[in-house]
Amino acid sequence: MMNIPLVDLKAQYQPLKQDILSRIEAILDSMYLFLGPNVQALEKEFAAYNNVQHAIGVSEGTTALHLALRACGVKAGDEVITVSHTFIATAEAIVLAGATPVFVDIDPKTYNMDVTQIEARITPRTRAIIPVHLYGQPVDMDPIMGIAQRYNLYVIEDACQAHGARYKGRYTGGLGHMAAYSFYFSKNLGAYGEGGMVTTNDDELARRVRLLRDHGSPKRYYHDMVGLNGRLDEIQAAVLRAKLPHLSDWNAQRRSNAAHYTELLSALPQVQTPYVPDYAEPVFHLYVVRLPERDALLAYLKEQGIGAGIHYPIPCHLQPAFAELGYKPGDLPVTEQVTGEIISLPMYAELTAEQREYVVAAIQRFYARGA
Numbered sequence: 001m002m003n004i005p006l007v008d009l010k011a012q013y014q015p016l017k018q019d020i021l022s023r024i025e026a027i028l029d030s031m032y033l034f035l036g037p038n039v040q041a042l043e044k045e046f047a048a049y050n051n052v053q054h055a056i057g058v059s060e061g062t063t064a065l066h067l068a069l070r071a072c073g074v075k076a077g078d079e080v081i082t083v084s085h086t087f088i089a090t091a092e093a094i095v096l097a098g099a100t101p102v103f104v105d106i107d108p109k110t111y112n113m114d115v116t117q118i119e120a121r122i123t124p125r126t127r128a129i130i131p132v133h134l135y136g137q138p139v140d141m142d143p144i145m146g147i148a149q150r151y152n153l154y155v156i157e158d159a160c161q162a163h164g165a166r167y168k169g170r171y172t173g174g175l176g177h178m179a180a181y182s183f184y185f186s187k188n189l190g191a192y193g194e195g196g197m198v199t200t201n202d203d204e205l206a207r208r209v210r211l212l213r214d215h216g217s218p219k220r221y222y223h224d225m226v227g228l229n230g231r232l233d234e235i236q237a238a239v240l241r242a243k244l245p246h247l248s249d250w251n252a253q254r255r256s257n258a259a260h261y262t263e264l265l266s267a268l269p270q271v272q273t274p275y276v277p278d279y280a281e282p283v284f285h286l287y288v289v290r291l292p293e294r295d296a297l298l299a300y301l302k303e304q305g306i307g308a309g310i311h312y313p314i315p316c317h318l319q320p321a322f323a324e325l326g327y328k329p330g331d332l333p334v335t336e337q338v339t340g341e342i343i344s345l346p347m348y349a350e351l352t353a354e355q356r357e358y359v360v361a362a363i364q365r366f367y368a369r370g371a
């Protein structure tokens with residue numbers, strides 16, 4: 001039996017090990033531990049990679065979203081439109097900024113924000129929209145930017161799963177007014193602890209995030225705004241700098257792995273493989289398929305040594321954490337149906353053809369059992 005994890009961090013680390021260890025050693029020798037030369041260099045390199053003016057390193061993706069919202073002036077009493085089909089941090093950041101998340105449903109093909117539903121949810125209190133490039137698949141941004149312009153709203157991309165993804169040839173991270181990235185260890189670009197980044201082309205928004213991430217402090221012990229401790233540390237920045245030059249190759253490998261999965265799965269009519277619109281060049285942070293008997297299949301794959309997952313089993317609007325918002329089952333029918341039928345198959349750059357074949361063969365056997 002093979003053992004195939006959802007993500008294999010060891011496979012990525014091995015070829016980078018010496019480089020990463022020597023970078024960490026240099027930091028410990030210097031004892032320059034936060035917001036130092038590595039953070040500054042990473043900010044420049046990440047901005048250049050995404051073709052955006054500013055990149056500001058922060059402590060994680062949740063803080064990146066939170067500080068982006070605050071930089072845009074989002075505050076108590078405001079509303080922010082987003083999706084319920086996302087990791088909870090998207091909605092959490094809105095609440096942390098004092099505002100109320102307003103959830104719209106998703107498109108049944110892309111599983112991303114249904115852009116046709118945004119306008120109906122705009123009120124005089126709406127301040128911003130957060131589209132989430134979920135699974136590394138870019139959202140259809142042009143209609144969103146059009147709505148934002150008409151209603152004078154900010155758009156903050158949740159690009160936490162979309163490092164290197166492109167929309168109509170342009171990198172995510174510079175498509176809205178601001179964007180938030182996570183460097184959680186399993187992301188396409190992952191730290192060995194926590195990390196995040198805010199990107200923007202707006203000088204003033206960048207200035208505010210730089211202040212907010214360090215207690216609103218332009219100079220030690222002088223505080224212009226109430227911020228927080230949201231700094232990126234030097235060791236994480238060094239790890240990310242070692243990895244960034246490989247990101248495009250890893251993403252290309254993920255796309256090729258996804259294409260192979262899709263080809264193998266085409267023999268199974270019950271499996272709906274990821275839909276990629278013409279405008280999108282996704283980076284397959286996750287490879288998500290939709291299929292019947294999801295929970296039984298998940299248990300079977302586990303027995304077969306395959307680490308599949310569900311991203312995410314309960315949408316935000318039905319989480320107890322957001323009970324106060326007053327949503328109920330049936331409010332977002334596409335989101336609710338999709339979350340009951342999706343499964344994420346093992347996906348990482350180093351995944352071999354043999355491993356992909358093993359996964360698909362197991363799915364095939366599962367459906368053949370009932371035949």
Ligand SMILES: Cc1ncc(COP(=O)(O)O)c(C=O)c1O
Pocket residue numbers: 060061062063086087089090132134158160161181182183184195196
């Ligand atoms: C879509 C999305 N938004 C936000 C986050 C939050 O990032 P972090 O875990 O770095 O705080 C994550 C990842 O965990 C994510 O996947």
